[in-house]
Amino acid sequence: DAKTTQPTSMDCAEGRAANLPCNHSTISGNEYVYWYRQIHSQGPQYIIHGLKNNETNEMASLIITEDRKSSTLILPHATLRDTAVYYCIVRTGYSGGGADGLTFGKGTHLIIQP
Amino acid sequence: DTAVSQTPKYLVTQMGNDKSIKCEQNLGHDTMYWYKQDSKKFLKIMFSYNNKELIINETVPNRFSPKSPDKAHLNLHINSLELGDSAVYFCASSPTSQIHLRETQYFGPGTRLLVL
Numbered sequence: 203d204a205k206t207t208q209p210t211s212m213d214c215a216e217g218r219a220a221n222l223p224c225n226h227s228t229i230s231g232n233e234y235v236y237w238y239r240q241i242h243s244q245g246p247q248y249i250i251h252g253l254k255n256n257e258t259n260e261m262a263s264l265i266i267t268e269d270r271k272s273s274t275l276i277l278p279h280a281t282l283r284d285t286a287v288y289y290c291i292v293r294t295g296y297s298g299g300g301a302d303g304l305t306f307g308k309g310t311h312l313i314i315q316p
Numbered sequence: 317d318t319a320v321s322q323t324p325k326y327l328v329t330q331m332g333n334d335k336s337i338k339c340e341q342n343l344g345h346d347t348m349y350w351y352k353q354d355s356k357k358f359l360k361i362m363f364s365y366n367n368k369e370l371i372i373n374e375t376v377p378n379r380f381s382p383k384s385p386d387k388a389h390l391n392l393h394i395n396s397l398e399l400g401d402s403a404v405y406f407c408a409s410s411p412t413s414q415i416h417l418r419e420t421q422y423f424g425p426g427t428r429l430l431v432l
Contacts, residue, residue: 234419236419236420240359243426244425244426245320245406245408245423245424245425245426246359246406246408246421246423247423248420248421248422251419251420287357291419293419303349303351303361303362303363303364303371303373304361304419304421305361306358306359306360308358
């Protein structure tokens with residue numbers, strides 16, 4: 203799986219859009235980009251994933267550059283409850299027997315300021 | 317309508333004891349996982365399991381063993397507990413209908429294990 207690089211921490215004002223970058227310059231053609239977050243004392247939560255097209259769901263939008271070497275997770279109207287560690291993970295997905303699980307890096311600690 | 321549940325939420329025990337943590341999912345997923353999050357907050361895969369195959373992270377001591385009575389349950393049994401086993405353990409599950417969806421995992425709330 204391709205390595206990802208994220209800023210250690212970011213601040214965002216409540217009500218504004220939070221834009222979380224992720225670099226994955228060694229991503230290969232069959233690898234997807236997944237985003238998870240972990241709110242303090244809770245289990246990780248799946249947010250969104252994509253291959254090459256931009257994606258949007260009820261939680262966030264995912265913008266993937268045309269060369270797929272980087273992506274941005276956008277929380278359109280951040281609230282205090284969005285304060286969490288956000289993880290960008292690049293995976294091929296399972297291709298044969300059992301899956302071998304996700305590899306979580308250090309992520310970005312997003313702090314939403316009131 | 318909890319998707320992935322774990323019991324107990326907290327577990328305090330003595331070194332050398334044997335303990336189990338239970339996990340249940342009602343999402344109809346075929347694949348389940350156990351992760352360990354240590355004091356430095358690093359989250360690492362321990363096992364993944366479906367009804368066909370168990371994949372074990374080679375760094376996991378053989379004192380840890382997953383047990384699956386049925387597709388909706390994957391319990392974690394730990395023998396001869398050590399101080400270093402203190403951590404938060406998360407169970408997760410994912411669908412297998414399409415390859416890329418396997419990585420959309422749903423996590424439980426975690427079990428906080430403290431070994432004294």
